[in-house]
Amino acid sequence: MVGIKDVAKRAGVSIGTVSNVVNRPHVVAAATRSRVLSVIEELGYVRDESARQLRAGRSRVMGLLVLDLGNPFFVDVARGAEEAAHAEGLNIITCNSGQRSELEASYLAMFAEQRVRGVLLSPVATSGAALAAFRRSGTPYVFVDRKAPASEASSVSVDDVAGGALAGRHLVETGHRRIAFVNGPAILTQCRDREQGLRSALAGSAAELTVLEAIGLDVSSGRDAGARLLGTSPRPTAVFCANDLLALGVLQAMVGAGVRVPDEMAIVGYDDIEFAGAAAVPLTSVRQPARRLGRTAAELLLAETSDTKPERRAVVFTPELVVRESTRVRR
Amino acid sequence: MVGIKDVAKRAGVSIGTVSNVVNRPHVVAAATRSRVLSVIEELGYVRDESARQLRAGRSRVMGLLVLDLGNPFFVDVARGAEEAAHAEGLNIITCNSGQRSELEASYLAMFAEQRVRGVLLSPVATSGAALAAFRRSGTPYVFVDRKAPASEASSVSVDDVAGGALAGRHLVETGHRRIAFVNGPAILTQCRDREQGLRSALAGSAAELTVLEAIGLDVSSGRDAGARLLGTSPRPTAVFCANDLLALGVLQAMVGAGVRVPDEMAIVGYDDIEFAGAAAVPLTSVRQPARRLGRTAAELLLAETSDTKPERRAVVFTPELVVRESTRVRR
DNA sequence: ACCGGCGTCTGAAACGTTTCAGACCATGCT
């Protein structure tokens, strides 16, 4: 593999000069510069980022660890983060924990060893050995889609309690009295908060609530939950799902069983992913500003790792209800 | 930041011994080992991967560059690749070119500078300056979802011509005579091959073909194409889309315009993503073994970067037609 | 008593960069 030394020898200059050509072209004479550049071209020299980083002490990449790349919501978060990072000349490497703590731990360890500039983290759980170990490594990080006390780290999140309440109120207002909630794994604060919001909206109404916990937060878990829902009696008239993937699965189960949506079963999802509007019955959903979430988180992290260390912040966005066919009241 | 030297000093041993504790624990006496380990724990030492890699000359991560992470097909490819990489103790960093050549070039340059073990590449175009420059860097790579002559690189792909033909034959057999093809950008060989397969299946039949090129390969491009399709006259009775995202968009346009699917317009998609079965009308689609694609590609790359350099290979999988409601013949 | 071998540890070289103090030269000014 060709290094800076080979280039220097071939061009008849010192390695310092080659380095200058690459990093501070203005300090080297035009003739030398073009000679060196043509040798670089000729030899196909590519600088070694690990040596560069070792010397510089800081890296030019930031890490992003999300809960589930199979969820288009997180893909949008990633897009937003990349926009912000590229604007500053940084690269982002995206990793997918799949909600598995071991994978999360392994990726966090990798980020720390790589000495990335910082990490955008959508954690499985805020407490936990992996996270504690990572904290000790001193790598700066910002929580994404998870609120945290500013004493620990900056965070960018969406108010999940408010989102759950939005869904709950909507269902009560459209006349439902038996409501089910298909929740994801209770380790995730997002899931707990959405349930809490839902409960608060239902309190004081005549509606009664059944809660089902799905195994995962994906379509097939939703199908399972939908099947279970069909077995309950009396059957609820509406179901709120902790995210759109679950909702799509539930919807599939309903359609498969010949249960009409929304007439016999209204459905509300969460995230408002692009597929929600394209579903068998377009889904009512709680929209989150995913891209904005990613962008803001990256910006916060960049600010935090700049020379002027600003205060830690906890940014909270507000979700928004998008009403579609799956909860439309028909006369 | 605490380094190996700090640990050595604190534990009263040489840095060589600390390194041995971390990398070859068996060669150091039990007493020393545990003393060093506790100092490591106490100081929160994390080894610096760039120094390690600089010395070792080889990296422990491989890169994966896909066309569009917004397409669940590629998310599955990524999952498969991660499985294979983790099994060998390697990490994968996934990047998203979004079908933009500049981004592709930028990520390829990053991979080369990082000296990753190798790259799994789903390229925008096989010819092009970026790819040529990358080739010169000497970083091993394997094409994913793109066939290539074994003289250049190994590749893992799915027979897109056969896939297009599957769709075409199915539409002809179900009695369609006016067929539209909503294709993606023609730079992508996948798109060209699917069109070619479709044409070959239609040749000799009485069916006539209209081709529309969509701007992208996503849902909103599909909606646009669907709107255009509605304006053509005489209107086709069936449409084949270059992927499922396009098909979902087209479907949305049909539903929005009150065109019944499949009675007035049959739809066939491509990829068989999980959302295809959950659509307004469950989509007939051409299924590709996405996860297997990723896994095989990673395995090929791993083999290629091992000591025993095996021959380059071009693995081609065969797609499969999944028939659902969107092309069902009703009496 | 001597020697070979083993287990354990040390010290230094090497990896490929960047950076910085200083060397050298030509130029323009006094």
Added chain:
DNA sequence: AGCATGGTCTGAAACGTTTCAGACGCCGGT
């Protein structure tokens, strides 16, 4: 002519590891 200045280049140190030859002490065998 002498000197300061600025432009250009060099050489060496430093970054944090891993690795390897060698040093040292201890044991068992001859």
